[in-house]
Amino acid sequence: MQSVSSRAMAEAHQECVGRYELTIPGDVDVALTIPTAFSKPQENPIRFSDDQPAMHSVFIYNGTFRITGSMSHADFGSILDGIKTRVVSSSASTDENGRFEVIPAGRPDAFAWAGHRAAGFYIYENGRAISFRESSSDPSVAKQRTGAVLKGLSARNAYEIPKGDGVCLPDMFVADNGKDSARQVGVSFRLKNHPDVTIFFLDEKALAVDPKLTSKQKSEFVWGYEYGIGKRIKLVGAAPYRTVKLDGREGVETSAIITRDDGSTDYGYLATVQGDSNAPVDTPNLLLLVERNAKDAKGNAPVSAAELDLMAKGIAASIRRRAAQ
Numbered sequence: 242m243q244s245v246s247s248r249a250m251a252e253a254h255q256e257c258v259g260r261y262e263l264t265i266p267g268d269v270d271v272a273l274t275i276p277t278a279f280s281k282p283q284e285n286p287i288r289f290s291d292d293q294p295a296m297h298s299v300f301i302y303n304g305t306f307r308i309t310g311s312m313s314h315a316d317f318g319s320i321l322d323g324i325k326t327r328v329v330s331s332s333a334s335t336d337e338n339g340r341f342e343v344i345p346a347g348r349p350d351a352f353a354w355a356g357h358r359a360a361g362f363y364i365y366e367n368g369r370a371i372s373f374r375e376s377s378s379d380p381s382v383a384k385q386r387t388g389a390v391l392k393g394l395s396a397r398n399a400y401e402i403p404k405g406d407g408v409c410l411p412d413m414f415v416a417d418n419g420k421d422s423a424r425q426v427g428v429s430f431r432l433k434n435h436p437d438v439t440i441f442f443l444d445e446k447a448l449a450v451d452p453k454l455t456s457k458q459k460s461e462f463v464w465g466y467e468y469g470i471g472k473r474i475k476l477v478g479a480a481p482y483r484t485v486k487l488d489g490r491e492g493v494e495t496s497a498i499i500t501r502d503d504g505s506t507d508y509g510y511l512a513t514v515q516g517d518s519n520a521p522v523d524t525p526n527l528l529l530l531v532e533r534n535a536k537d538a539k540g541n542a543p544v545s546a547a548e549l550d551l552m553a554k555g556i557a558a559s560i561r562r563r564a565a566q
Contacts, residue, residue: 252434254400257409257563259302259426259444261488261527262402264559266552269430269440271399271411272298274307279320279372287429293537295429297441297468297530302408302415302424303386304361304375310412312370314350320370321352321363328354344384346391353391355380360387367396369412386422393417406565419565421446424525437538438549440556443528447516451526456492457482459513463528464497470509470532473500477546487514487527487560494557496550499532508533508546510553529557 252267272295278286285294286307300306328341338357346353346362353362360383361374373390377383393416397403406419411428427443454462460482464474475498476482485494492514499507509532516526531553535543544552 255402256400256430257402258428258442259408259424260523260525260563261442261444261560262409262563263442263529263556263561265400265430265440266432266555267435268433270433270436272429272431273311273411274300274309276309276312276316276370278307279309279312279370289429289431293431295439295441297427297443298429299425299427299443300410302410302426303390303421304373304423306410306413307370307372308411308413309370310368314365317350317363317365317370324354324363325352344388348391351391353387355384355387358383360384362387362391364391364394366394367412369396371413389417390415402563404564409563419523423448427528431537435538435541435544437533437535437541437543438552439532439534441528441530441532442556442560443526445516445526445528446523447518447520447525449518451518454515456513456515459515459526459528460493460495460511463511463513463530464495468530471499471501471507474498474509475500485512485514485557487512487529487557488562490514490524490527492527494554496546496553498546501534505535507535508544508549510550510557512553512557527560529553529560531556 253264256265270289272287272289274286275288287295287298331341334340341354341356344353344355351364359376363372375383375386395414397414403414407414407416424446430440432438477496481495483494485492494512497509499509512529514527517524533544533549
């Protein structure tokens with residue numbers, strides 16, 4: 242009988258996250274920003290289509306993005322009208338921190354603004370509502386970065402790998418010159434034919450101010466504290482910390498039995514490689530987390546520990562820097 246992993250890999254797609262591409266084993270749902278987060282702060286604003294939180298997801302590239310496919314053009318227009326009204330009326334404010342100006346967006350269904358310490362834009366592109374905000378102590382820097390991101394932004398189809406320098410976000414691509422000031426792009430995928438399996442991949446620019454962790458230390462931190470995966474994690478294998486290569490760089494992989502907060506048992510795989518902020522070329526932190534959550538199997542038999550491990554190792558082996566040309 243053909244295994245779940247081999248069936249999934251037979252239906253595999255290429256996808257891109259940040260400056261990297263990887264093989265995704267089958268059709269997926271991608272966690273996006275919920276529409277209410279465009280109006281006011283929300284707890285766990287990035288979620289799957291059934292409202293399940295994707296707590297690890299993050300869309301930061303020279304500023305912070307919100308991206309949703311669940312907002313109509315009319316609803317986007319209503320939000321935009323409110324933003325425009327606030328920006329225009331702010332000109333009467335006696336507080337310079339409360340005054341904003343309209344900056345040229347240069348494209349339809351878009352509105353860009355700048356203030357004393359931040360700038361940003363709203364745009365509706367290919368059925369997606371998108372907002373962007375960049376904060377800086379230098380107003381000209383925030384305005385310049387916002388303009389560059391808006392100019393480079395374009396829609397892309399699912400599983401479309403763009404050409405040229407730039408950064409992939411869900412259904413979006415931002416063309417650039419291969420450089421950025423901040424990048425923390427982490428996308429959560431859930432297999433449609435096995436919704437008990439979620440895949441999270443993170444491309445994170447290494448910064449000089451970051452703690453200097455080894456790949457093993459990062460793995461320990463993720464399992465033990467940072468990601469809140471379960472109340473108990475048991476790493477498996479005689480040598481639980483194994484060498485792995487992500488994009489040709491040596492890191493650490495681990496497999497685990499997860500005891501969830503409700504006492505249920507699941508499985509996970511984690512691969513990490515730490516970056517180098519002093520390297521002459523961009524050398525980011527990379528992280529791949531593949532989890533089973535049996536309660537989400539939706540009538541299917543949940544994948545086994547062996548199947549999850551095989552699937553995850555296949556994804557890890559596929560990770561590579563997206564070709565600029």
